[in-house]
Amino acid sequence: MASLLNNPTVRGIAFQIVFVLVLGWLVWDIIDNTARNLQKANIAAGYGFLDRTAGFGIIQRMIDYTEASSYGRALLVGLLNTLVVAGLGIVFATILGFIVGVARLSSNWLISRTATAFVEILRNIPLLLQLFFWYFVVLRNLPGMRERMTLIHGIDLNIGGLHVPRLVPGEGLWLVAAAIPAAIAATAFVTNWGHERQDRTGDRPPIGTINLALIIGLPVVAFFIAGRPLGVDFPVFNETGPLLRRGFQAGTGLTIIPEFIGLLLALSLYTATYIAEVVRSGIQAVSKGQTEAAHSLGLRAGPTLRLVVLPQAMRIIIPPLTNQYLNLTKNSSLAVAIAYPDLVAVGGTVLNQTGQAVEIVSIWMLFYLGLSVLTSAVMGYFNKRAALIER
Amino acid sequence: MYRTIASILAGAAMAVTSFASAGAGTLEDVKAKGFVQCGANGGNLIGFGATDENGAWTGIDVDFCRAIAAAIFNDPTKVKFTPLNAKERFTALQSGEVDVLSRNTTWTMSRDSSLGLQFVGVTYYDGQGFMVRKSLGVSSALELSGAKVCTQTGTTTELNLADFFRSHNMPYEVVAYEKNEEVLQAYEAGRCDAYTTDASGLYAERLKLTAPDDHMILPEIISKEPLGPAVRQGDDKWFTLVKWTLFALLNAEELGLTKANIDEKKTSDNPEIKRFLGIEGDFGQAIGLSSDWAYNVIKQMGNYGEIFDANIGPSTQLGIARGLNNLWSKGGIQYAPPIR
Numbered sequence: 001m002a003s004l005l006n007n008p009t010v011r012g013i014a015f016q017i018v019f020v021l022v023l024g025w026l027v028w029d030i031i032d033n034t035a036r037n038l039q040k041a042n043i044a045a046g047y048g049f050l051d052r053t054a055g056f057g058i059i060q061r062m063i064d065y066t067e068a069s070s071y072g073r074a075l076l077v078g079l080l081n082t083l084v085v086a087g088l089g090i091v092f093a094t095i096l097g098f099i100v101g102v103a104r105l106s107s108n109w110l111i112s113r114t115a116t117a118f119v120e121i122l123r124n125i126p127l128l129l130q131l132f133f134w135y136f137v138v139l140r141n142l143p144g145m146r147e148r149m150t151l152i153h154g155i156d157l158n159i160g161g162l163h164v165p166r167l168v169p170g171e172g173l174w175l176v177a178a179a180i181p182a183a184i185a186a187t188a189f190v191t192n193w194g195h196e197r198q199d200r201t202g203d204r205p206p207i208g209t210i211n212l213a214l215i216i217g218l219p220v221v222a223f224f225i226a227g228r229p230l231g232v233d234f235p236v237f238n239e240t241g242p243l244l245r246r247g248f249q250a251g252t253g254l255t256i257i258p259e260f261i262g263l264l265l266a267l268s269l270y271t272a273t274y275i276a277e278v279v280r281s282g283i284q285a286v287s288k289g290q291t292e293a294a295h296s297l298g299l300r301a302g303p304t305l306r307l308v309v310l311p312q313a314m315r316i317i318i319p320p321l322t323n324q325y326l327n328l329t330k331n332s333s334l335a336v337a338i339a340y341p342d343l344v345a346v347g348g349t350v351l352n353q354t355g356q357a358v359e360i361v362s363i364w365m366l367f368y369l370g371l372s373v374l375t376s377a378v379m380g381y382f383n384k385r386a387a388l389i390e391r
Numbered sequence: 392m393y394r395t396i397a398s399i400l401a402g403a404a405m406a407v408t409s410f411a412s413a414g415a416g417t418l419e420d421v422k423a424k425g426f427v428q429c430g431a432n433g434g435n436l437i438g439f440g441a442t443d444e445n446g447a448w449t450g451i452d453v454d455f456c457r458a459i460a461a462a463i464f465n466d467p468t469k470v471k472f473t474p475l476n477a478k479e480r481f482t483a484l485q486s487g488e489v490d491v492l493s494r495n496t497t498w499t500m501s502r503d504s505s506l507g508l509q510f511v512g513v514t515y516y517d518g519q520g521f522m523v524r525k526s527l528g529v530s531s532a533l534e535l536s537g538a539k540v541c542t543q544t545g546t547t548t549e550l551n552l553a554d555f556f557r558s559h560n561m562p563y564e565v566v567a568y569e570k571n572e573e574v575l576q577a578y579e580a581g582r583c584d585a586y587t588t589d590a591s592g593l594y595a596e597r598l599k600l601t602a603p604d605d606h607m608i609l610p611e612i613i614s615k616e617p618l619g620p621a622v623r624q625g626d627d628k629w630f631t632l633v634k635w636t637l638f639a640l641l642n643a644e645e646l647g648l649t650k651a652n653i654d655e656k657k658t659s660d661n662p663e664i665k666r667f668l669g670i671e672g673d674f675g676q677a678i679g680l681s682s683d684w685a686y687n688v689i690k691q692m693g694n695y696g697e698i699f700d701a702n703i704g705p706s707t708q709l710g711i712a713r714g715l716n717n718l719w720s721k722g723g724i725q726y727a728p729p730i731r
Contacts, residue, residue, distance in 0.1 A: 041485060042624045044505040056549040057565040067553045139580045145539070159581050160539070243528050244537050244584065250562060258582070259566070336544065339568040339577065345544060348478050349567065352545035355506040357482050 034358060049354045050075070056349055058341045060257055071350050078346030079367060085263055085342065086329040086371070092268035093328060094321075097275025102305070104280045115276065123273035127331055130270055135262035135338040142258070146246040154234055160247065162261060163235040166254035170229035179222035186218070187211040259340040263332065271328045275321060282317035283309055314386040322379035326372050333368075343367055417490050417622070417629035418463070418679050426469040429456035430489035433474030434543075434571040437595040438703040438711075439495045439515075448472050451702040452493040454692055455514055455620060455637070459491060461691040462636050462684045476570070477545040481506050484623060491633055493620040495589065497547050502621075511634040513619045516715040516724060518612030519551045520590035522597060525607050527584060532611035536561035541574050541583035543567065548588055551614040575599055589616050594709045632678045639685040641727035642667060643694035645718055650693035653686060666730050674730055685730070695725065 004010055038045045050072035057067055061077045062084065103115035122130070139159060143149050148156040148163070156163045187210075194207040223230070235253025238246050248255065286309050294304040336345035344364060351360040421427055431453055432440030440450040457467035473489050484492040485507050495517070496502075498510040521532050521540075529535060532555070542548050544567035556563040566583055568574045575596055578586040586593070590612060597603045620637070622630050643649075646664055648656055656664055665671040669682035676682060692698060699716065703709045717723025 038507075041507040042505075043485060043507040056553050057563070059564050059566055067557055136576055136580065139577070139582060144581045145584065244535070250537060250564070336569040337573065339541075339544075339566045339573070341567070345567065345569070348545045348569070349549055352478055353501075353547075353550060355481055355502065 038358065043355070045356075045358070047359055049350075049356055049359070052354075054350070054353075056353070058346060059339070060260060060341055071354065074346050074350060075343065075363065078341055078343040081340065081346075082329075082332055082335075082342040082344075082367075083371075085260060085267065085335070085340070086332045089264055089267040089271065089328050089332065090325050092264070093271035093275055093324070096268060096272035097324075098279050100272060100276035101279025101283070104276060105283060119273045119276050122269055123277075127266060127270050128334055128337060131262065131266040131334055131338055134265045135258065138262065139258055146243065148237060148248070156235065156237070156248070158247070159258065160255060161258050162256040163237075163248050164254050164256065165235065166233040168231035168233050170231055172226035172229040175226040176219050176222045176229070179219040180215075183214045183218040186214050190214065257340075259335070259338050262338055263335050263340045267328055267332060270331070271324055274324050274327070278317055278320045278324065279313070282313035285316050286312045311386070315383075315388060318379060318383045318386055322376060322383075325375050325379065329371055329375065330368060417626050418632060421463060421490055425464075426471050427456060427460045427463065427491065428489045429453070429459075429470050429472050430475045430480055430483050430492040430494050431456070431472040432494045433476050436495060436571070436592060437598065438707065438709045439591065439595070440493075449702065451514060451698055452495055452618075452620075454698045454702065455493050455640075456491060458640060458688050458692045458698075459633060459636050461688045462632070462639070462680055465681075465687040465691070467691045477543065481508065484508060484621060487623070490629070491620055491622050495591070495618045496621060497589075498617045498619050498621075499547065507624045508621045509624050509630055510619045510621045511630060512637045513617040513725075514637065515591060515618045517589045517591050517616040517618050519548060519587060519614040519616060520593050520612055521609045522578075522586045522593045522606055523584060523609060525605055529609070532609045532613065533559060533561075535563070535585055537563065538584040539564045539566060539582070540585045540587050541566050541568065541578045542587050543571055543574050544569055546588070547614070547616070552587055555613040571596065589618070591618075591703065591709075591711060594703075594711055598708055628679060632680070635678060635730075636688060638727035639667070639688050639730070640692070640695040640698065641718070641725055642730060643685070643689045644696040645720065645727070648689050648694060649697060650689060650691075653689050663729070663731075672731075 035045060051070050053067075054069055054071045054074040055067050056074070058065060058074065058077050060081055062080045063073075063077060065073055065077045100115045100118055103111050104119065106112045106115070142157060142159045145158060145160050148158045150156050154165045190210050191207055194205045194210075198204050233253055235255070236249040238249055240246070290308055290312065291304055294308040299308065332342060333344040335342040336348060339345070347360045347364055351357055354360075431448060432450070435441045436450070438450055440448070440452045442448055453472065456470050456472070460470040461467045463469075473483060475483050475489075475492075475494055480492055480494055480496060481502070483489050492508075493514070495515070496510075497517075498513065502508060503510055521535065523529050523535075535556075536559075540552060540563055542552060542565060549565060549567060552563070552565060566577065568577060571588075571592075574586065574588075577583060579600055586596070588596070590608065593608050597606055597608065600606060620633060622633055643653075646661070646667060648664065648667065653668075657668060657670065659665065662671060666674065668686045669675055669684070673682045675684040678684070681687075693701070696713075696718075699713065700706060703711045705712060713721075713723060715723050716725055719726040
């Protein structure tokens with residue numbers, strides 16, 4: 001018996017069980033206590049309100065939504081709006097961040113100093129201020145609702161947003177849609193073949209170019225075979241008529257609202273500065289000997305960066321990059337300040353109309369937690385792939 | 392934003408811990424700590440709840456809280472204000488962070504029934520309206536079909552707006568900001584054709600525009616917005632006290648009692664005035680206060696009409712007419728049960 005008590009494995013497990021039990025009891029007690037107190041204070045509780053009619057409008061919706069839709073659907077609209085701005089923000093911030101990060105290390109004085117100035121200015125100004133700057137400064141300088149500034153034919157800008165043609169899917173579009181996974185499968189095949197050939201003969205076939213041609217070419221060919229099944233709906237601009245009817249006609253073309261543009265711009269630029277620093281430090285962490293060795297083997301600057309330095313730098317870059325992605329996603333909740341209807345903004349309206357504070361906050365928290373965990377998982381997968389495989 | 396969430400969470404956390412202590416009785420708590428904690432408008436709504444350049448609170452909602460302090464302590468300065476936004480306000484009251492919420496809040500059934508609150512009455516009968524540029528050439532809200540409308544999120548406004556446009560089959564788009572400041576800036580920048588909120592708020596916000604005269608408020612009032620103070624459910628004593636403070640303000644105006652003449656009215660033979668001043672009967676004791684509580688309120692703050700005129704009346708920059716908010720005997724609908 002005494003030996004069992006002194007057994008470190010048994011003791012370890014016992015302590016863990018006790019810890020989990022205490023934690024579980026604590027969580028249960030908080031939930032139970034909150035529920036009872038809400039009841040005692042005559043505050044209705046539960047998620048039943050999600051089925052009730054919302055009754056308010058939302059300016060940007062990617063799924064069908066009217067005032068007659070339910071609160072649940074309104075929250076879904078907000079959730080999708082968060083996803084689209086966070087997703088696009090991550091893409092833009094990554095591209096810009098890598099460019100600026102590499103540019104900071106450029107031997108060209110002008111390029112490296114410009115990149116440094118960009119990073120130092122933008123990352124040292126609070127994001128909310130940048131959001132207001134991009135939104136209000138830009139908004140005030142745009143032409144009014146009844147005017148327009150034509151960028152290129154069919155694409156116009158005014159205070160109502162960016163008005164672009166909308167693509168209308170026609171019959172036979174499935175062929176184009178099917179061509180995309182087919183092209184991706186083909187690239188995997190080409191890549192495999194290329195590696196094999198390099199291993200066998202030492203010759204490097206232009207895999208990148210072939211793959212790019214496949215990804216673009218195959219859907220384009222499919223598009224023409226299917227008889228160009230894609231209509232274009234141009235935004236209609238009314239110059240005459242009663243004042244309120246002038247300007248871009250609702251329901252024609254696609255309007256990208258300025259709130260979205262402002263938020264995307266601020267999030268991308270702000271996060272790009274951090275990503276640039278991550279990239280720069282990652283590259284600098286790769287020993288200079290690697291570059292020198294590559295040069296002495298006859299590799300030029302481009303391939304050296306691409307084939308020798310970056311793959312090693314990625315190991316260092318990916319974990320902090322994940323943090324930046326998570327930050328960007330969470331920062332997108334500042335959207336409500338400039339009227340972009342994200343999950344927090346829509347949830348706030350629902351909260352006020354129903355008074356279900358605890359429920360709405362729990363939905364917010366669960367969504368952001370879920371999204372962050374998912375992002376972490378995806379980046380964890382990439383990290384594993386980039387990690388040094390020791391034999 | 393983070394402040395909002397923090398406040399809501401703090402509220403939720405307090406919901407876990409503090410309802411037991413709130414059960415002790417709000418009046419006893421207030422007397423013990425020596426001041427009334429009042430939830431006021433954090434959005435600088437001129438005439439209702441705003442801070443002036445010296446940081447002093449002004450407005451009709453704020454003065455109502457001072458009246459409560461005058462009734463309890465005979466000292467209108469014994470009140471502390473918590474600035475709240477539209478989203479935070481109910482949680483702040485529910486959790487006991489404030490003793491009374493006096494923040495141009497619309498009395499609705501769902502708020503009265505499922506939020507654990509009770510509205511004590513109406514300090515201002517309001518309704519939602521629209522402000523537009525005069526250059527738009529619109530003279531009625533019914534001509535706003537297809538308009539883009541700016542408003543503040545988290546209020547009853549969004550719902551009224553949707554109801555109005557839907558019931559008239561007019562398309563519209565709503566751009567909803569978190570704070571009044573941003574709504575106004577966006578409206579001024581031309582992001583929207585119209586700005587909607589309670590008419591009282593429109594008068595106040597219009598003054599903040601660079602050229603107020605270029606803008607007009609449309610005549611239509613599209614909703615009923617009875618604005619009033621609210622307290623927590625379950626403390627009837629406190630509820631009664633706050634309610635009768637409001638009634639005292641109204642009754643004083645009806646009886647012709649003002650800040651200036653209340654001392655000389657002490658010699659009045661009118662039994663109603665005698666009861667009001669606590670010379671006859673002890674109505675104050677029944678609500679846990681001294682018998683001259685109503686005298687203190689009027690002596691310190693003036694009657695309802697005086698508070699109205701000082702903050703939002705025709706002689707102020709807001710210039711709002713009494714209208715519905717006049718006494719029932721003068722063509723309005725403000726009516727208080729008698730003190731007897």
